[in-house]
Amino acid sequence: MKRAVAIARPLGLVAAVVLAAACSNGTDAVADEDRSAGPLSEVRVAGDEAVQIRAISALGGSPDAESPVYLAVRMAVHDYGPLHGQFDVEVGAGLDGECSDAGGRRAARAVLRTQAVVGVIGTQCSVAAIAAAPLLTEAGLVMISPSNTAPGLTSDLAGNAGEHRQVGYYRTAHNDLHVGRAVADFLFLELGLRRAAAIHDGDPYTEGLATAFADAFNERGGTVTASVSIHRQAASHAATWDSVVESEPEAVLITLFPDEASEVLQHRPTDSLGTISATVITSDFFGNEYLSEQRSAGLYLAGRDARHGDDVNESTGQGVADVLSRLVVDIGEVSAGSYWPQAYDATTLMLDAIERTSHLDDGVLVIERARLREHLSATDGYDGLTGTLACDEFGDCGAARIAVYQHIDPADPAAAAGNVVFEYSR
Known part of the structure; x- marks a missing residue:
């Protein structure tokens, strides 16, 4: 179990820069060189750099801070602390999947313009995930959604993969x-x-x-x-x-x-x-x-x-009431239907997997994409805000409490x- 790391930096320092503009050809296509090293190649992070992850939610044109799902991702990064005690994690600006296939594709392509991104928390809507997951997972990233619930993204719960199942895709939400x-x-x-x-x-x-x-x-x-x-x-x-x-x-x-x-x-x-x-x-x-x-x-x-009761996230030591109280301070009332607890758990699950499967090489953090997927796929007994998480072979990790x-x-x-x-x- 990872101990909570005490840190004294504002959330703004972990939610970094807006992603780059469109590719030079005037389209949002991913440049060929982005995948030249192979989709499951290593990601190497120098000592003065940060580990890059991104979040795709449904912002609806609202500022990032008004989205409880996106803010929960940022809070989880803050609460988790630096990887190996020294590598900060940058979430980047919130990306809008728009709850549409076109929005999902645009957000995924924006992610892939930054070659060093390791994983994505999202999308918020299943239709956006169906469009985004093939692009992201084929590029070697892992994707953990806090709120996709369509059965086709994982399985029929009878041992058969869903029609939209992608290797490298996981979710902390339930299967519908x-x-x-x-x-x-x-x-x-x-x-x-x-x-x-x-x-x-x-x-x-x-x-x-x-x-x-x-x-x-x-x-x-x-x-x-x-x-x-x-x-x-x-x-x-x-x-x-x-x-x-x-x-x-x-x-x-x-x-x-x-x-x-x-x-x-x-x-x-x-x-x-x-x-x-x-x-x-x-x-x-x-x-x-x-x-x-x-x-x-x-x-x-x-x-x-x-009703999550006294559930505590094992990576940060934070409970539901702890995180919710901070969300309320930042954005006011939070709907009981919001998937912010799943977003918090998805983020710490990803960070925990990155930390456990990465190693230092002369001061450089080496993240092996293949090992990261293997670790997530083997998740069993991870305690989160939403209960105990365990991933099946199709990426369903969420506790089915309805x-x-x-x-x-x-x-x-x-x-x-x-x-x-x-x-x-x-």
């Missing part, structure tokens, strides 16, 4: 197959419901979760009456609800991103033939303004179990985070 199973168990076993519909938008995350739920619900003996894909730019989602209502479900699972889910819920029918009597459950919906509306009362929220929350009081939306009505763990 677990969320799908948790919701299926809750509706079928806890509430005794037998007919359910799902609404998604075709995104790898939203459709993947809807499919995971449908498969699990069918396996338990339930019937999935409809799986409806919305058009993101639709002026009205009334037609979506028409399709759902016609299938006569007892429950409806909405796997959309929060803003989209809010728009769909605004069009939820309330007449005697509508879904007002059906149980509605959403995923990753904490912090949305819709929860302040009176009609949101009774809504169920499914996602990771945010909860279903019930939202009762629109006057106090934050209270839902403490109202757990169902638990699932694997």
Whole structure:
């Protein structure tokens, strides 16, 4: 176990320079010489240099300091301290994956303009990871995501690699197959419901979760009456609800991103033939303004179990309350749905692996990319803010702790985070 290192330098010193501008040919393509030494070659860091890692999150045009995920990465670097007691780690400016395939590619190419980068914490959204991971891992980097949950990025949890699986990719977030199973168990076993519909938008995350739920619900003996894909730019989602209502479900699972889910819920029918009597459950919906509306009362929220209790990160000695209190000071209220604990753990997991697999050669730090991957793949029993982490052969490292929350009081939306009505763990 690494002891926490006492350091007295501001966070700004570990979050270094903005990355270089576009390549000389006027495009964002990676120069051929960036890979001339082979993707799994050594990275050598001189004594007056710093180890380079990067973070790709979903900044949405906001300053880096306003992103709890990015700030958690910086805090983890600060708390971990210098590698081997002497090599600082630079995170660089936050990169925006934009929750899109184009954004993921742009961010990955920006990373690769700095040849010495060892690894990336990110992306935040699965669709961006599908685009970024091939570029980063083929260049020899490791990538640890705190919040990608699409099953296709790792595996089907039955020994088969996902369609987007890349060697060198890992995540401290859960696999959404677990969320799908948790919701299926809750509706079928806890509430005794037998007919359910799902609404998604075709995104790898939203459709993947809807499919995971449908498969699990069918396996338990339930019937999935409809799986409806919305058009993101639709002026009205009334037609979506028409399709759902016609299938006569007892429950409806909405796997959309929060803003989209809010728009769909605004069009939820309330007449005697509508879904007002059906149980509605959403995923990753904490912090949305819709929860302040009176009609949101009774809504169920499914996602990771945010009750981390007394969990402590073994590399830094910091607990959940310690890190959260600093985040609140820096950016104010932090949503219970934010993946900042997973980001903190992803960062220390990477730093611990770099330190354990690197060595000094006449004052130069030598990092072997192949050994780094081997070490991460063998991770077992690493204690983090999010529980005990263990990586399987496909890169799933996160503790599968899922909860279903019930939202009762629109006057106090934050209270839902403490109202757990169902638990699932694997």
